[in-house]
Amino acid sequence: MTETYNDLRKRLDQGETTCSHIVAGALERAGATKDLNAFLALFNERAAARAEEIDRRVQSGTAGRLAGMTIALKDNIAVRDEQLTCGSRILTGFTSLYSATAVARLEAADAIVIGKTNMDEFAMGSSNESSYFGPAHHPMDRERVPGGSSGGSGIAVATAVTQASLGSETGGSVRQPAAFLGIVGVKPTYGRVSRYGLVAFASSLDQISPFARCVADAALVLETIAGSDPNDATSSTRPVQNYADGLDTADVHGKRIGIPSEYNIDGMHDSVVGALNEMRRRLVEAGAEVVEISLPHTKYTIPCYYVIATAEASSNLARFDGARYGYRSPNATTVEEMYEMSRSEGFGEEVKRRIMLGTFVLSSGYYDAYYRKAQQVRRLIHDDMTSAFANVDLILAPTTPTPAFKLGEKAGDPIAMYLSDIFTAATNLAGVPAISFPAGCDATTGLPIGLQFIAPHFGEAEMFAAAAWAERTLKA
Numbered sequence: 001m002t003e004t005y006n007d008l009r010k011r012l013d014q015g016e017t018t019c020s021h022i023v024a025g026a027l028e029r030a031g032a033t034k035d036l037n038a039f040l041a042l043f044n045e046r047a048a049a050r051a052e053e054i055d056r057r058v059q060s061g062t063a064g065r066l067a068g069m070t071i072a073l074k075d076n077i078a079v080r081d082e083q084l085t086c087g088s089r090i091l092t093g094f095t096s097l098y099s100a101t102a103v104a105r106l107e108a109a110d111a112i113v114i115g116k117t118n119m120d121e122f123a124m125g126s127s128n129e130s131s132y133f134g135p136a137h138h139p140m141d142r143e144r145v146p147g148g149s150s151g152g153s154g155i156a157v158a159t160a161v162t163q164a165s166l167g168s169e170t171g172g173s174v175r176q177p178a179a180f181l182g183i184v185g186v187k188p189t190y191g192r193v194s195r196y197g198l199v200a201f202a203s204s205l206d207q208i209s210p211f212a213r214c215v216a217d218a219a220l221v222l223e224t225i226a227g228s229d230p231n232d233a234t235s236s237t238r239p240v241q242n243y244a245d246g247l248d249t250a251d252v253h254g255k256r257i258g259i260p261s262e263y264n265i266d267g268m269h270d271s272v273v274g275a276l277n278e279m280r281r282r283l284v285e286a287g288a289e290v291v292e293i294s295l296p297h298t299k300y301t302i303p304c305y306y307v308i309a310t311a312e313a314s315s316n317l318a319r320f321d322g323a324r325y326g327y328r329s330p331n332a333t334t335v336e337e338m339y340e341m342s343r344s345e346g347f348g349e350e351v352k353r354r355i356m357l358g359t360f361v362l363s364s365g366y367y368d369a370y371y372r373k374a375q376q377v378r379r380l381i382h383d384d385m386t387s388a389f390a391n392v393d394l395i396l397a398p399t400t401p402t403p404a405f406k407l408g409e410k411a412g413d414p415i416a417m418y419l420s421d422i423f424t425a426a427t428n429l430a431g432v433p434a435i436s437f438p439a440g441c442d443a444t445t446g447l448p449i450g451l452q453f454i455a456p457h458f459g460e461a462e463m464f465a466a467a468a469w470a471e472r473t474l475k476a
Helices: 006-015 018-031 042-060 103-107 151-158 177-181 215-225 270-285 298-319 333-348 348-362 369-388 414-419 427-429 460-475
Strands: 040-043 069-074 112-117 164-169 184-187 207-212 256-260 290-295 394-398 434-441 448-454
Touching: 006 018, 006 215, 018 040, 018 042, 018 069, 018 112, 040 151, 042 112, 069 151, 103 112, 103 164, 103 215, 112 151, 112 207, 151 164, 151 177, 151 207, 164 215, 177 184, 177 434, 177 448, 184 215, 184 460, 207 215, 215 434, 215 460, 256 270, 270 394, 270 434, 270 448, 270 460, 298 348, 298 369, 298 414, 298 427, 348 369, 369 427, 394 460, 434 460, 448 460
Parallel strands: 069 112, 069 164, 256 290, 256 394
Antiparallel strands: 040 112, 164 207, 184 207, 184 434, 394 448, 434 448
16 A cells, blocks of 8 residues: 555654655665666755755654655756756756746655656657666666656656655656556646646647656645746736645535547557446446537647657757766867767757757748648647537547557657657647556556546546545545
């Protein structure tokens, strides 16, 4: 049985454990699972000092809401005076000068950050294989991927090293590893969480997003990090709801749930189809109305996403040039060579592929044919979601078409890798929230299966309630 943070906090307040003991255990487990290559850095001294400080506040009754909660951070989220590599050679040795707003809010609530986690380079990938520091491994099968790009953060939670973690979502990079690892992953509404301190991949899509082992913990983390931030003009001023309240008794009776007909695709694994059908049955049994809906522009999701995301990436990654910080080629003899060689040697193959794609679609002869057209299609995908939510409260869908695949299985076929995000990317394009939750395991391999609830803009509270009900009913 997974210990929730509320259970842990009760033990902490009753003196049955201490933050120092919790942190020591987390660091010990991180060391014991080192072969998974989930962590790129551990903050041993920093975390231990924070734990001692918070223990004093627990004793005085002044501890914050998340006292004793251990957190791991994807290494594209800034922590002051700590490394910030984005899983790339080009940022090896770089130290952040400030902390991300989401990190500052967690620490203000007395959560304890214990380290930075492995990731696909600059968050570009669906398997955590493109990291300069080597791939991360699935804890249930070392020959399989944990999912990406936030694979390391997902592993930290799945192996109980930390209570929760933060990753980033651009096209499914938290929900996909959550599904592969059998944990909860949340993609909030665009603008619900400040992006200040998140290294940009595609600015109109990126969102800092939490992992947890249960829905209640994920809700608590999101509630803590959400809200307006003057450092991020795209952050929403809309008040943050109490996502964690009432989840123990949440129900779906009377809810209208839509299942997109377009998500019944060729090649979807039988175990995923089975999990979806079982959830449909349980929803109806609980008094929900389940209806088929249409998202007619689904087939354009992946092409649209990979035009917009690569275009924004080519612009955002132009700042990494070897001139001011990060990797600089030792072989360059001229300024032109410094730029060219530093970027050629510093970026990996997948990042260079996406920079070139993005530069191409933004070039003068092709801008209208590709980038402008993709933005128009994005509006159609957004409108599909808006129309659907005029008739249903939530959308139920698979998170991924298959369980975790093997290391190297899709590495040589970028298109096959990109299609791993077929069920997740549309929510990023539309800016709506979604939550992936465990929905059983494949009977043959024992690997986890994930399903997701998608909600209308700022519908996180209803989304968490449905996921909490699903979590509870699947355990019954």
